[in-house]
Amino acid sequence: MTQHYLSIEGVSMQFGKQVPVLSDLWLGVEKGEFVSLIGHSGCGKSTLLNIVAGLLHATDGTVILDGVSCEDPGPDRAVVFQNHSLLPWLTVYENVKLAVDKVFKGKKTKQQRHEWVIENLELVHMTHALDKRPGEISGGMKQRVGIARALAMEPKLLLLDEPFGALDALTRANLQDEVMAIHRRLGNTVLMITHDVDEAVLLSDRIVMLTNGPEATIGQVLDVDLPRPRDRLTLADDARYVAARRDVLRFLYERQRPPAEKAA
Numbered sequence: 650m651t652q653h654y655l656s657i658e659g660v661s662m663q664f665g666k667q668v669p670v671l672s673d674l675w676l677g678v679e680k681g682e683f684v685s686l687i688g689h690s691g692c693g694k695s696t697l698l699n700i701v702a703g704l705l706h707a708t709d710g711t712v713i714l715d716g717v718s719c720e721d722p723g724p725d726r727a728v729v730f731q732n733h734s735l736l737p738w739l740t741v742y743e744n745v746k747l748a749v750d751k752v753f754k755g756k757k758t759k760q761q762r763h764e765w766v767i768e769n770l771e772l773v774h775m776t777h778a779l780d781k782r783p784g785e786i787s788g789g790m791k792q793r794v795g796i797a798r799a800l801a802m803e804p805k806l807l808l809l810d811e812p813f814g815a816l817d818a819l820t821r822a823n824l825q826d827e828v829m830a831i832h833r834r835l836g837n838t839v840l841m842i843t844h845d846v847d848e849a850v851l852l853s854d855r856i857v858m859l860t861n862g863p864e865a866t867i868g869q870v871l872d873v874d875l876p877r878p879r880d881r882l883t884l885a886d887d888a889r890y891v892a893a894r895r896d897v898l899r900f901l902y903e904r905q906r907p908p909a910e911k912a913a
């Protein structure tokens with residue numbers, strides 16, 4: 650079998666005695682790739698991401714990242730959730746510093762760790778709010794800090810669980826552009842869950858479409874053949890962008906109807 654940087658091999662997941670949520674799911678992700686997972690609500694996207702993060706144990710199958718099994722959570726896989734998970738009593742600086750100290754204590758000096766915190770907050774344009782607490786900044790800013798905290802851990806894999814889902818359209822667009830710029834600069838390997846077809850096409854190298862659950866698996870994988878850097882305005886009229894968008898929409902609304910519609 651070909652070795653992938655991230656290898657999801659025959660993963661199935663069953664909660665208790667219920668019908669399995671995921672069934673025999675196989676996916677390889679290469680280093681530096683940006684892969685999105687899309688599928689209707691409840692199909693098992695977060696379950697899969699949590700298995701890769703090591704937060705859930707698959708009933709069957711394995712997940713291997715850079716040759717190491719992902720059975721437990723580890724700093725090699727950083728997760729950004731839809732709703733920020735910053736500690737409310739710590740400042741922006743301290744939230745990132747906590748993660749940096751955890752990963753780099755003994756490997757970087759105190760001064761280096763300080764500089765590394767600032768460097769990552771610079772990446773997301775948040776150095777103006779170092780002393781603010783999460784309650785004092787906007788939702789978009791909180792997500793920026795969450796992304797900085799994840800990046801600062803220098804993970805092998807960045808796991809994004811609908812990171813822009815709770816944001817208004819303009820903030821969302823800004824953050825998507827920033828994540829694309831960061832990906833371009835750092836070459837991170839990213840696995841992102843999204844419900845947004847345009848977001849998937851704009852950001853991804855590949856879009857992995859999941860079938861409806863239960864026993865969800867991969868229904869289709871689309872290579873997004875668009876040059877980078879990508880600009881949302883230029884792409885809106887690009888035939889390749891339009892075709893990719895159509896393919897995903899067809900999968901979601903023709904091949905896999907929304908669950909409520911199917912039941913009606």
Ligand SMILES: Nc1ncnc2c1ncn2[C@@H]1O[C@H](COP(=O)(O)OP(=O)(O)OP(=O)(O)O)[C@@H](O)[C@H]1O
Pocket residue numbers: 664670688689690691692693694695696697862
């Ligand atoms: N801990 C759990 N125990 C029992 N069932 C669970 C558990 N976690 C998830 N499920 C079930 O697994 C299925 C998939 O849930 P999951 O959150 O992974 O879907 P999703 O595709 O991420 O959904 P959404 O897009 O709405 O966030 C759902 O039916 C859910 O109820």
